[in-house]
Every structure is written in structure tokens, then in C-alpha cells.
Amino acid sequence: MEDRFIGFNEKRMHIFSELVRRYWNGSLNYISDLDDLAAEIKEKYGYGEHEIPFIKDHIRLAMGLDPNGKELFEEELQMLRRNRGVHKPLISRLEGPCAHCGDKKCRCDTTGKYESPLYHKEPEEERDECIECGFCAADCDFGAIAEKIEFLPMVELLKERKSPIFAVVAPAITGQFGENVTMGKLRTAFQKMGFDDMIEVALFADILTIKEAFEFNRLVKKEEDFFLTSCCCPVWFNLIKRNYPDIYEHLSPSVSPMIASGRILKRLYPDAKIVFFAPCTAKKAEALEEGLKGAVDFVINFRELKEIFHALDINLEDLPPNDKDLASLGGRVYARTGGVSFSVKMVVNRLDPTRLIKLKSKKVDGVKECRELLETLRSQGKDRANFIEGMACKGGCVGGPRTNIDTAKATELVNEFGEDSLILTPLDNLNAVKILKQFNILSVADITKNEELEHVLSRE
Incomplete structure (x- = not known):
């Protein structure tokens, strides 16, 4: 060589x-x-x-x-x-x-x-x-x-500052730049670069979790029913849509938290530019997908962001933290395998503790494993699981191909970050409640009945 x-x-x-x-x-x-x-x-x-x-x-x-x-x-x-x-x-x-x-x-x-x-x-x-x-x-x-x-x-946009520009970060960013680099320090770094603020995409995962819980309750009525979530991973979604049209009808119509963040922020700040920071390349493609294009303006991965901080001489550990608690434990653990299932199950159980058909999840990670599961679903039908979550990367988003640290360590840090939240479940997130009020939703039970929000949160 x-x-x-x-x-x-x-x-x-x-x-x-x-x-x-x-x-x-x-x-x-x-x-x-x-x-x-x-x-x-x-x-x-x-x-x-x-x-x-x-x-x-x-x-x-x-x-x-x-x-x-x-x-x-x-x-x-x-x-x-x-x-x-x-x-x-x-x-x-x-x-x-x-x-x-x-x-x-x-x-x-x-x-x-x-x-x-x-x-x-x-x-x-x-x-x-x-x-x-x-x-x-x-x-x-x-x-x-x-x-x-x-x-x-996007450099000129940061320097001109003619319109709001937000850094929206995937929860897998936790610990990617050192264990001593907190989310508060990252927020300060982004503001130093010219961003108006840094926002956790986990906040929008909380909103989608509530929507997914209601969708599960609506679609899973009998033992033979099952529900596939499309949240987070565009590779899982593309794999099903392009290769398994017979299974696609069981797939959630929800957009990812990334797309939801862009659509909602642009509704609140019409001239805003949204930059998403991701652990993978797949999010770059998702942002340009027909029907989703325009929600997010730029996507930068963690490996690229590390180089940006280095090139601009931003020493993250030396920065003062600007801390905000935006998302729940449930929204933050979307970053690792099983996080979506964990979060949706918490909300389903809170909405209807007496539900006869309980949410029984199956989590799979890795493209090969996702495909094997889908082949099994096609040939044999569902097993006992009625809520199926797929992630293309081993370990989930924390194992993305453009991350900076070991997957096991990243999973540990994400779990700790989630547990540090003062907000236990998406239903307890007052930040999410404030956003829903912008759509005149005063009760979470109306989240799937509001046409405007349904359009924002759905692919269809």
C-alpha cells in the first residue's frame, strides 16, 4: 500500500x-x-x-x-x-x-x-x-x-449575524470533547463562534416521544399489532422504505427530532438558520431529502466540529459554562440503543397505567442486524414485541461513524447526562409544554389532533 x-x-x-x-x-x-x-x-x-x-x-x-x-x-x-x-x-x-x-x-x-x-x-x-x-x-x-x-x-452567516442562527446538538455530543467539557461549556463555545444559542435536540425528542406514545396507543390495539419507530435514524427509515414496502405501513409517520427542531424553530423565528451537529453522515443526507429539505440548513459532524474548535483556538475546558436544562432523561437517552423505546414506554405507562396490551420493545442496532430483523418480520411476522426500534450504528447514535470517543464510554456519559436532568419524562418537560402552547395545544392529549403541529411533526 x-x-x-x-x-x-x-x-x-x-x-x-x-x-x-x-x-x-x-x-x-x-x-x-x-x-x-x-x-x-x-x-x-x-x-x-x-x-x-x-x-x-x-x-x-x-x-x-x-x-x-x-x-x-x-x-x-x-x-x-x-x-x-x-x-x-x-x-x-x-x-x-x-x-x-x-x-x-x-x-x-x-x-x-x-x-x-x-x-x-x-x-x-x-x-x-x-x-x-x-x-x-x-x-x-x-x-x-x-x-x-x-x-x-456558513462562515459568513456567523460573521454577518443578520438573522438568528442556532446550534442544535444531538444528545450523543455529551463527552465527545472531553469529560470535563460540559454542555454548558459547549453552549459558551457556540456563542463565542457567533451562534445565538445552543439547543438540545432532545427537547424536540421529548415532543416526539409524546406523539409516538399516542400513535402507539392508537395503532396497537390487538396482540398481533406492532409499531416500528422511525425516530432518530434516517438509515433505519430508508432501509424500510426502499426495501420493505410491506412493513413500511407499520412505520411511524414522525419526522426525526432533527427535522422537528428545524421546523419548530423556524416557526418561532422565521428568519432563523439551523445548524445541526451530528455523530454521522446520514443526517447530512436527511437534511437534503425531498419533503424534509429546508428544515435544517447545515449539518456538521462531531469529528468536523472538533477540528473547527481546534482551528479557531477555542479551548473548551477553559470556557465558563452557560447551563440550561432543556430536555428530560427520556429525550437525552435517545442517543443510545433502546433510548427511544425507554422514553416512549415511560410516557405510554403514564398516559394509561391500566392498558391491557403493554408496550413490549425490541431494540436492534447495526445495519446487518436491522436487515435481519426486517427479514424475520417479513417471513415470520412479529414475535412478542410490539414496539420495534432500529439504529444503524452499533450502540445507537453514540456509535456513529463520525464520533470522537469509544462507544461504551459514550453510552455511559449519555446515561449520566440523562440522569442529571431535573426533568424525568417528556410529560414533565415545561419547555416542551411552552412550545406546544405556541400551537394552541393546552393538553398533551391534543398533540395528534392539531393539524398544524401534525404537519410539522410528520413526513406525510
């Missing part, structure tokens, strides 16, 4: 860090500045002159732009300043590195039954089965497959 390609994910983050530092400080103004960066990367990592197009394509991707394989930069900076967003495709395959790989069982080939042939070394036929999990990009350490990074297109 060629040494200059091995470990490319770290080299890619170095490219991104340099772009952030220079663009933020105003020293990235001319095409020659991009050329200088490409030359520095070539020299630093020992690339040949013929590999300049490969380096420049990674610079383009780190700017949120499409790669084009060209040796010369042309209008990249103008495009960056003109475009206040990104578009599909989010993941691209670049020419060159596969020739040096030698890994005959890499993710490109072994996930062929799940992903688009765009990312395969040797595509055989066109299929539309990509479930947009992003594992291919995370696992390719040769830089042959990479996704766009969405931070540079």
Missing part, C-alpha cells in the same frame, strides 16, 4: 482545519491561496505532481463543493461565497486511491447490497438501494470516498 494514502481521514481533517483557519481569518481571498494550500499538502504528505487533482478535489469537498478532477482551481472561492448551502451528491468517489488499496474486502464491496454503485470499486449495475448511511466514506481511509463538509458555506 502507498503510505501517502494510508490514514487519509486524518490528512483530510488537516486540510479542513487549514481551510477553516484561513477563511475565518480572512487570508483565503484568491485562487493562488488555494494553490498554496494544495502545494503545502503535497509537500507535507509526499504526494506526486500527478496527484494534485486528488488533493484539490479534497479541498473542494472540504469547502462544501463538488469535486471535478481538475488540476486548476477556477471559481471555487466565488462559488463558496455565493452559495449559502450544499447540495447532493454529498458523497463522491475520487479517482486514484483505489489502485493502491489492496483491501479486497473493504466497505466499498461488502456493503454492495445496501449502498449505491457510485461508491463501489467495480460497479456492476445501476441500483437505487443506497440507504445513505455514510459508512463507506467513514471506513475508506484512502480518501477514495469522501463527503462534503458544510462549515465554510
Whole structure:
């Protein structure tokens, strides 16, 4: 294998860090500045002159732009300043590195039954089965497959501050930047960058939990009934929708907490921009999905955020905390396997303690395991479980491919963060109650009867 390609994910983050530092400080103004960066990367990592197009394509991707394989930069900076967003495709395959790989069982080939042939070394036929999990990009350490990074297109928004801009964070962010970096310190860091506030997406998970509980009560009336939740994981949703239409009718119509957060915040602050911070690439694709597009403006993953803090010289541990208790224990543990089931079950039991058919959950994580469960459902029907939760990542969102710490440790920290909440269940969250009042909902029993809120919280 060629040494200059091995470990490319770290080299890619170095490219991104340099772009952030220079663009933020105003020293990235001319095409020659991009050329200088490409030359520095070539020299630093020992690339040949013929590999300049490969380096420049990674610079383009780190700017949120499409790669084009060209040796010369042309209008990249103008495009960056003109475009206040990104578009599909989010993941691209670049020419060159596969020739040096030698890994005959890499993710490109072994996930062929799940992903688009765009990312395969040797595509055989066109299929539309990509479930947009992003594992291919995370696992390719040769830089042959990479996704766009969405931070540079939003830099001017942070500096201009013409409209509110909110950092909405997935609960899996807990502990991702060190055990001494609290959520309060993260909020201070985001405000230092120019965000108006940092908001836990777990707050909107609390609202969706209440909705899911009522949906469960409505749909599960008999022993043979079952309910699949689509909350959190777009990969689980895509896997069912694209491959199991017979099971899809049992799937919850709810959007994810991420989409709910964007839709609700934009209703409360019509000019707002929403930036979601996620443990994976799949959330980037979800934000651009037809029918959901527009709720969230940008998605940054935890690995990218770590590099942003580094590039901007933000020392998280030294910052004063700005603490707010926004979400319940139930909403916060959405980050790990079984969290959705745990939260919905708490609410179902509170709504109707005498319910004859109790919520019996089945939790599964990992794409392979999700698929096996769905195959079993198709061939054998349900077992005793009537509430089925799927997560594409092992351990749930805490095990996402763009996280910074060990999954087991992340799970422990998320559980602790949830237990630290002064709010036990979603039904006890007065922040959620205040939001519901904005839709003229005075009782949680009306959450599925309000047409406006139903539109906000549903895919249909």
C-alpha cells in the first residue's frame, strides 16, 4: 500500500482545519491561496505532481463543493461565497486511491447490497438501494470516498449575524470533547463562534416521544399489532422504505427530532438558520431529502466540529459554562440503543397505567442486524414485541461513524447526562409544554389532533 494514502481521514481533517483557519481569518481571498494550500499538502504528505487533482478535489469537498478532477482551481472561492448551502451528491468517489488499496474486502464491496454503485470499486449495475448511511466514506481511509463538509458555506452567516442562527446538538455530543467539557461549556463555545444559542435536540425528542406514545396507543390495539419507530435514524427509515414496502405501513409517520427542531424553530423565528451537529453522515443526507429539505440548513459532524474548535483556538475546558436544562432523561437517552423505546414506554405507562396490551420493545442496532430483523418480520411476522426500534450504528447514535470517543464510554456519559436532568419524562418537560402552547395545544392529549403541529411533526 502507498503510505501517502494510508490514514487519509486524518490528512483530510488537516486540510479542513487549514481551510477553516484561513477563511475565518480572512487570508483565503484568491485562487493562488488555494494553490498554496494544495502545494503545502503535497509537500507535507509526499504526494506526486500527478496527484494534485486528488488533493484539490479534497479541498473542494472540504469547502462544501463538488469535486471535478481538475488540476486548476477556477471559481471555487466565488462559488463558496455565493452559495449559502450544499447540495447532493454529498458523497463522491475520487479517482486514484483505489489502485493502491489492496483491501479486497473493504466497505466499498461488502456493503454492495445496501449502498449505491457510485461508491463501489467495480460497479456492476445501476441500483437505487443506497440507504445513505455514510459508512463507506467513514471506513475508506484512502480518501477514495469522501463527503462534503458544510462549515465554510456558513462562515459568513456567523460573521454577518443578520438573522438568528442556532446550534442544535444531538444528545450523543455529551463527552465527545472531553469529560470535563460540559454542555454548558459547549453552549459558551457556540456563542463565542457567533451562534445565538445552543439547543438540545432532545427537547424536540421529548415532543416526539409524546406523539409516538399516542400513535402507539392508537395503532396497537390487538396482540398481533406492532409499531416500528422511525425516530432518530434516517438509515433505519430508508432501509424500510426502499426495501420493505410491506412493513413500511407499520412505520411511524414522525419526522426525526432533527427535522422537528428545524421546523419548530423556524416557526418561532422565521428568519432563523439551523445548524445541526451530528455523530454521522446520514443526517447530512436527511437534511437534503425531498419533503424534509429546508428544515435544517447545515449539518456538521462531531469529528468536523472538533477540528473547527481546534482551528479557531477555542479551548473548551477553559470556557465558563452557560447551563440550561432543556430536555428530560427520556429525550437525552435517545442517543443510545433502546433510548427511544425507554422514553416512549415511560410516557405510554403514564398516559394509561391500566392498558391491557403493554408496550413490549425490541431494540436492534447495526445495519446487518436491522436487515435481519426486517427479514424475520417479513417471513415470520412479529414475535412478542410490539414496539420495534432500529439504529444503524452499533450502540445507537453514540456509535456513529463520525464520533470522537469509544462507544461504551459514550453510552455511559449519555446515561449520566440523562440522569442529571431535573426533568424525568417528556410529560414533565415545561419547555416542551411552552412550545406546544405556541400551537394552541393546552393538553398533551391534543398533540395528534392539531393539524398544524401534525404537519410539522410528520413526513406525510
